Amino acid sequence: MGDDTTGEKQNQARLIIPDFLSLQECKELEFIHRSCSTVGYRPNVFSTTLSHLIATNSPHLIIPFLSIRDRLKEKVEEFFGCEYELSVEFTGLISWTRGASIGWHTDDNRPYLKQRHFTAVCYLNTYGQDFKGGLFHFRDGHPNTLVPAAGAVSIYTADDRNVHSVDEIIEGERLTLTMWFSRDSAHDEDAKLISLLSSNMPCSSSKSEELLLPRPASSNMYWFCRGQEQNEESGFNICCARIYGAGFDIYSTEEQLSCSDFSELLERPLQLARSKVLFEQEFTNILHALQVVQFLWWKAPAQVNSLRVAKRREVWLLSELQQGKIASLKFMFVKDNELANKMFRDDRCYLYEFDWTEFTVAVDELEHYSRRLQKELVMSLPHWRTQQIIYKVPL
Numbered sequence: 101m102g103d104d105t106t107g108e109k110q111n112q113a114r115l116i117i118p119d120f121l122s123l124q125e126c127k128e129l130e131f132i133h134r135s136c137s138t139v140g141y142r143p144n145v146f147s148t149t150l151s152h153l154i155a156t157n158s159p160h161l162i163i164p165f166l167s168i169r170d171r172l173k174e175k176v177e178e179f180f181g182c183e184y185e186l187s188v189e190f191t192g193l194i195s196w197t198r199g200a201s202i203g204w205h206t207d208d209n210r211p212y213l214k215q216r217h218f219t220a221v222c223y224l225n226t227y228g229q230d231f232k233g234g235l236f237h238f239r240d241g242h243p244n245t246l247v248p249a250a251g252a253v254s255i256y257t258a259d260d261r262n263v264h265s266v267d268e269i270i271e272g273e274r275l276t277l278t279m280w281f282s283r284d285s286a287h288d289e290d291a292k293l294i295s296l297l298s299s300n301m302p303c304s305s306s307k308s309e310e311l312l313l314p315r316p317a318s319s320n321m322y323w324f325c326r327g328q329e330q331n332e333e334s335g336f337n338i339c340c341a342r343i344y345g346a347g348f349d350i351y352s353t354e355e356q357l358s359c360s361d362f363s364e365l366l367e368r369p370l371q372l373a374r375s376k377v378l379f380e381q382e383f384t385n386i387l388h389a390l391q392v393v394q395f396l397w398w399k400a401p402a403q404v405n406s407l408r409v410a411k412r413r414e415v416w417l418l419s420e421l422q423q424g425k426i427a428s429l430k431f432m433f434v435k436d437n438e439l440a441n442k443m444f445r446d447d448r449c450y451l452y453e454f455d456w457t458e459f460t461v462a463v464d465e466l467e468h469y470s471r472r473l474q475k476e477l478v479m480s481l482p483h484w485r486t487q488q489i490i491y492k493v494p495l
């Protein structure tokens with residue numbers, strides 16, 4: 101994000117820090133977003149909120165947000181001189197794809213947004229490398245244009261000292277971690293999240309050992325259409341499109357693929373295939389399959405050297421019949437293949453030399469990763485309940 105862009109100290113209205121997050125932190129949040137996001141609140145925008153993670157049986161995935169969230173809040177309070185006064189009003193991963201943009205606005209520009217006092221936007225990927233378009237502009241003052249780069253954060257007041265806009269995305273997916281802070285503790289998201297967690301968490305000791313697997317929300321939250329009109333005859337399911345976009349196919353062992361219950365199909369066990377080869381293991385549902393695929397792409401470069409020996413799984417060559425089934429599934433879940441490809445096809449996943457052994461390691465590694473986060477969550481929750489605040493508990 102440019103050179104020294106430390107913002108307008110004169111009126112203390114904005115602060116830009118180029119390397120606030122490590123690349124590893126950016127990649128981990130990217131993994132979470134690509135595994136869990138739903139269709140967002142504006143055209144061509146996707147989002148992953150903390151409450152959504154809790155509601156879809158993935159509460160442990162809020163753990164990677166915590167230290168970043170704590171550091172950001174501290175930074176905002178320090179810069180604006182309001183130590184211990186702010187509440188987090190919203191935390192979410194937001195991605196913008198082709199066609200998304202926003203004109204001049206302030207972040208408190210609606211009566212129901214007046215509680216938003218400060219904004220922090222962390223850029224998780226990089227202009228020119230991961231997406232084209234999507235430059236950020238402040239209308240007044242300096243700096244006026246920000247070129248998003250992974251790890252940078254931009255902090256500013258949500259009022260009219262910081263009228264801003266984002267250029268249209270031309271290609272790729274522009275990803276941010278966006279947070280809003282309020283001086284009004286009535287708008288604290290932590291209290292709501294803690295109460296959600298308490299009602300959604302497996303609390304008995306036997307259950308807390310059980311591996312948390314994602315549970316899809318209602319199918320319309322994953323259905324993307326041009327112009328956002330809900331239409332099953334056009335558009336596509338974003339979870340399927342992301343799996344296809346990474347070079348995999350989806351296979352179901354269901355005897356009959358019927359169109360009437362087609363969205364339920366994604367809530368049932370599914371298998372993954374690639375280049376006419378089927379992987380033995382069944383995944384619990386489409387979100388679980390998607391999570392495995394995204395985990396592989398997150399970890400792939402490092403995994404080659406992994407010493408862990410995976411439990412062996414078989415792979416089989418697909419029969420003609422199975423290939424037919426794969427094609428009908430694709431036809432059901434991706435009506436607009438051209439649009440799905442434009443949005444989610446990642447050529448890097450095709451160039452990469454794929455290997456089923458490495459994939460098997462990724463499946464096991466994901467389980468270890470989830471168990472580790474789960475353990476941390478179970479240990480942290482009592483502290484959060486007592487303090488009524490969500491934070492990284494030193495364990």
Ligand SMILES: O=C(O)CCC(=O)C(=O)O
Binds near residue numbers: 207264266278
């Ligand atoms: O992503 C950005 O750079 C800013 C987005 C924004 O202005 C908003 O969501 O209000």
Ligand SMILES: [Fe+2]
Binds near residue numbers: 205206207264
């Ligand atoms: Fe904004």
